[in-house]
Amino acid sequence: MPQPRSEIEEVFHSLLKNLNTAKLKLSESELVSSDFHSLFNTIQTDVLQLKSLLIEENQLTKTPSQTRTTMRSSSAIETKTDTTPQFVASNESTRDCDAMSGVKFTIDYLEARVKQCLLCLAIFPEGAVIRKQQLIHWWIGEGFVPDTEVGNGCCEELMYHGLIVPVKKEYSDEAHAFRMDPSIRWQVVEAAKENSFLEIDPQGNPVVGTTGRLVLIKGLDRVRVRVKFMRGSGGQGLISVYNVDQQYVHLDKSWFSGQRKLGTVQLGRCIGFREHHTELLKEWELKRIGACRNLRYLSLRGISKIESLPDSIGDLYNLIILDLKACHNLEKLTAAVTSLQKLQYLDVSECYLLDQMPRGLGRLVNLEVLKGFVVGSSKSKDPCRLIELSRLDKLRKLGISIGRQSVATDDELQQLAGLKNLRCISITWGVMASDKKQSLAYSGTVKTVESITDMQLCLPPKIEKLDLHCVPFREFPEWLSPTNLAALKKLYIRGGMLETLGAETGWGVEVLRLRYLRNLKCDWDAVLSLFPRLRFLENRECQNLASWPCNAEGIWQKLD
Template identity: 40%
Template structure:
């Protein structure tokens, strides 16, 4: 019999064998009927649909039942088995069935192999944490962990891991082990973590982030790892780019085992499903709800920590003195790693962040989505090795240090969705290594102007927000200087709320953009003009491959140019365009199937969803 079976198909076969054995034995009919009833219970209790992941472990019991029934059938037909022998076989089969039922009921405590949709994945509540502990305890009592570790399924998974081309891929894969069951894992925090740890580095041809993109795609799409990518319904199967994924429960269990062996993370023996911290043999720690790291004098040493990752703690209650001890840390992921705003984190005392400054080796710092952070203290300017600073969605953030030019190693700065900021600090234009700048605010109180960014020769991605559109209109000449950022490939421009009076002013004094020649992606949000502005034309954007327009007043895409757009991906959302589908295709003749419009064009209006 094969080492892996399908219980749903195999169990009916056993029922047939029981009936045959009963007929052949000619005795102990009641015992056979009882055995048949127990197997019937397994089907009627609906456990078969939940047990498929356990088929490797259960194979021995199913095989044993098949073998014993076969012996009765063959033995009775040839040598007239004794009643005593049949009773002994039935006793053994009863035990086999009891083990099968016990393990199947255990499956009810186990996670579903199906990915959980992101909006339903919340912070792990105490009830679920207790369930995880209970399940871990049951696994230990029944000896299932050892059986699973020794199973052929685990052996195949390990072979896939061992056959990865290099140590870089293996370390990146093991980092998936810390995330909760069913969690949707976003690629961006992962890549930033890998950069901070030094798992990935830039090459002569590619930035470290581009290397990370390739590795993430490699792992998610690789056969045998069973990492489940999350794709939008409208995504074409060609040239798919995956932004997030879910780890299959058994792959996660294997990664936990391997990460523990490699001493990358410590997983508590009494609670092996979530990471813990052991200062004696591990330099990576996680902040996990209901299993916090003690910070007092009796707590574990943290001076040698390389990574501190907030997995599921919502209320950060860290002492400044404790943060000061993290002198060798390279990665501080304190903010959320999920993109949804429903994942709420807040700091108990924002003065805790004054402890950020002693970490001279810190490369990646994330405070993303943390509430009650109103200012970033000047001590952060002492983080001389910092490359990635993620402050996205710190909605209470009002004040940044006046001059950040000392953070000369910064490659990524994300200030998007920090709506209380009134301006940009001085010194951004001196960050010569900057590759990504998000949330650049146009305002009178900005010490750094848009034109100053032309000094950043490595800047590839830029997002601009005009919170006060009137101030943007007053600085309209600055937008012409965008063309001087020659390295720029991706640009996003978003407008704030525009009053009717301001709309009239914009009509009389339109903004004039001049784009860099090699721009490949343009994302416009909340555009306040009804007609296509002069600057949005194919002649000025000859190399543009992606055009996204979301929200705003735009009702037409017609332009006066005779040139045709070279755009391959067009995404239009929340618009009331007065255009028919043939005209749209004529304007954009090079669109690929993955381009999408959020409204169906019918009689000149958009009413539903279509994919071009």
């Protein structure tokens, strides 16, 4: 005969499961009124309060030392904004199931999708700062979430339950990374083992086994032998290959040959990326990747020695995310990528040897994020032009690179205005106004290197964030005005020739970041007049703006 508290917990478990199922169905419905959403959220809050009461009641039955341990572990629920991980000793007490029953209780009754997302965190070492975007991409690769929006929702739920803590940059409202309290991490590691999600050694590190997830960490050797063992011992083959912090990746054909279930290949390291590069040994084995027809996420971010991608990449018809950021040796992006009809995310930013994009990108109608688009030069052979991007109705984020010899017709410079869903755009120039004039031949009315400084871009009116790098003009151009950009909330200008901030008032900008603008001159009163809604400003190494009322870090914030 169960005890009364056990009966209450059983009822609560059933209620929480049903609520999670209802929440999932509710999120997929477009016919539910906002009032019902509000009512549902109220009910969910009441249930979570009941959970807290149950946990609190459970704590009353524990010894004082056990209670202190649990309270210390639960402190991760509080949001912290510093970027320095707070380490807690990982000993037997932090792994004690009774002391951490509240956390285990929460993990056990997460909605199935959210729980799978959480278990992925078991691969990261204690104290690691985890990039949210890369983790969501992994979730998409595994099929746990269909897109970034749902992935963000899962992150919000994990933060709501206190299982992850957002890590915010100083003076930033947004969190692009997070970490786990060490005690909570041990609970996640235990859950990953119990659910056969990963095989974990006694130190809490993932090892290659039969779960189908190959995790690359420092000191992991003989990967080839272990992958063969995985395939030959009744295993299902690879599901994911994820590089946490291994610098030299011994790429082998066994990783791709016959791997029909492989959904994620993250070869560029996700920890310490900015400090160290990654190298593929036997990089030519990449040509076999076309056999992985179920692949949804491919990241070669930051990997050196890759000069081109194999044409077989065009066979990855399920690919959703292709991340090639900072592949510094990449000279050509194969036209085969234009066959990837399901592609939503393409990043070739910081690939400085690229001089054009392949023609046909306009066929990628599901593309939502495109970073590093290179405007072709007169020497480019059949490049993709800006006019093609006007077909990408779902595009939300766009990054454009305009090189020293880039050419663009008057017509195509106006095409960006047609991207009605575009909310964020970044433009980087590789040309300065002082450069020697060069004649650039291209059919139509072209912009030469000298006249590029006067190009008349036409940006979508709903742009919310504009990021300009190495601006070649001295005065604000006509297209950069509050009249044209009424929805703009964030304006970043980093480096270049700019001398003024214009004279047109009425900007709705709330966040203004100015960096490395040595020629810029503007009085503080003029800034407040130009940007009356300003609440945050950064002035970094703009030597003529020393009189502005910024702190030692160059930050000014409006007091509420």
